[in-house]
Amino acid sequence: MNIPKLHYISQGNTPEEHLENIQKACIYGAELVQLRLKNRDENTLLKTAEKAREITGHFQTRLIINDHYKVAKIVNADGVHLGKTDACPLEAREYLGKWFMIGGTANTLEDCQILLSKKVDYIGLGPFRFTKTKDNLSPILGLESYQSILSQLQSETPIIAIGGIIEQDIPELLQTGIYGIAMSGAITGNFNNIQTFNKLLNASATFEQRH
Ligand code: TZP
Ligand code: MG
Numbered sequence: 001m002n003i004p005k006l007h008y009i010s011q012g013n014t015p016e017e018h019l020e021n022i023q024k025a026c027i028y029g030a031e032l033v034q035l036r037l038k039n040r041d042e043n044t045l046l047k048t049a050e051k052a053r054e055i056t057g058h059f060q061t062r063l064i065i066n067d068h069y070k071v072a073k074i075v076n077a078d079g080v081h082l083g084k085t086d087a088c089p090l091e092a093r094e095y096l097g098k099w100f101m102i103g104g105t106a107n108t109l110e111d112c113q114i115l116l117s118k119k120v121d122y123i124g125l126g127p128f129r130f131t132k133t134k135d136n137l138s139p140i141l142g143l144e145s146y147q148s149i150l151s152q153l154q155s156e157t158p159i160i161a162i163g164g165i166i167e168q169d170i171p172e173l174l175q176t177g178i179y180g181i182a183m184s185g186a187i188t189g190n191f192n193n194i195q196t197f198n199k200l201l202n203a204s205a206t207f208e209q210r211h
Contacts, residue, residue: 003101004062005180005201006197007182009182015040019051019055022035026056032078033052033064035065053076069082069102079101080096080101081103089115103123105126107127115157116153125146125178127162128164129142150177158180161173167200174204
């Protein structure tokens with residue numbers, strides 16, 4: 001499965017703002033967008049996900065739905081991202097079939113190994129540093145933990161770094177062997193950054209050299 005290297009995680013005070021931001025991300029060349037709409041009722045999530053699919057479809061941008069694999073199927077998204085307290089990736093795979101992208105969240109080497117045993121398509125490993133974007137953050141990893149986890153994980157599955165990442169972090173993070181990066185704050189409000197981040201990430205051969 002061909003996984004984009006830059007993942008834009010949507011942000012906004014309202015569902016409409018999420019959609020506006022998703023559209024801007026698409027305009028600036030995002031290859032993958034994750035709709036991360038928290039604490040909304042099912043109907044609002046479904047309607048927003050439908051609109052996000054319409055927008056991303058227009059740009060051929062991949063759409064991942066956070067937390068809710070059934071919504072991902074209903075709106076014909078490209079996949080789902082499952083956190084540690086969400087459904088098991090095996091259950092999601094059973095429901096979605098092999099063409100959907102399933103990602104999972106990890107904070108430790110053990111988390112990564114569990115996700116690999118459940119055959120996820122990518123792992124979001126973080127947080128790299130403190131971020132206000134997410135409540136109830138897991139322990140901060142920093143560069144050293146990425147180095148340690150990546151050196152012990154002999155896996156072909158793409159590892160995506162996440163959490164408080166800014167442009168200056170990208171070269172060092174790539175050196176640890178990560179495949180790509182998920183960003184929210186560094187993109188929202190500065191959508192033209194996507195072009196820079198895409199260039200930095202797609203120019204990197206670090207991951208390919210390792211495998
Ligand atoms: N999971 C771990 S950190 C995070 C998520 C969803 C937030 C990423 O957003 P930002 O603004 O790039 O820190
Ligand atoms: Mg979740």
